[in-house]
Amino acid sequence: MGHKARNTIGYRFFLRFPERDIPDWAAKYADDSGDLVDGGLRRRVRERGYLTRQELLEICYWKSPRTQSRVATNVSAKVRELTRVALACKDDEAKMVLLRQLQGVSWPTASVILHFCDRKPYPIIDYRALWSLGYAKPPRYDFPFWWAYTQFVRRLQRRTGFSMRDIDRALWQYSEARQRSG
DSSP states (O other), rough: OOOOEEETTTTTTEEESSGHHEEEEEEEHHOOOOHHHHHHHHHHHHHHHOHHHHHHHHHHHHHOOGGGGHTTTTTTHHHHHHHHHHHHHOOHHHHHHHHHTTTTTTTTHHHHHHHHOSSSSOOOOOOOHHTTOOOOOOOOOOHHHHHHHHHHHHHHHHHHHOHHHHHHHHHHHHHHHHHHOO
């Protein structure tokens, strides 16, 4: 049985598989496009302190290709300024508010930006990851839910010693395999 946790605002997450299986599920994750996004992007963005418009398009395409027309309406200066302030900001809620001001960037896409570009570890919020943590149908995304999810996954990361990227891959892959097969 997986690990269960309840936070103070009432959201309940539980890992549907044993923590020790995280590396096995992560290894089965076949989509290496996230690695392509991560390739040099993380280093470049951290050195520079912001995303370029092209990098935003690349990240958003990886997360959700159907948002490309909306994401493409963002002008370079707005992308640069909002991502610069968000990535420098210490307030987690402000980070999400700022990133979600970009056209085509919702909670899941903003979490991808933080996952690949921020210096702190952030999980990617996704219906597959949430399914692997006990949510067959996730509630509407808002800051309290996203923050509870982020804290749960960070605790999982600290407890197990696995990287945030491996945990993300494992959560996604477990859902993909289990929901498809039954």
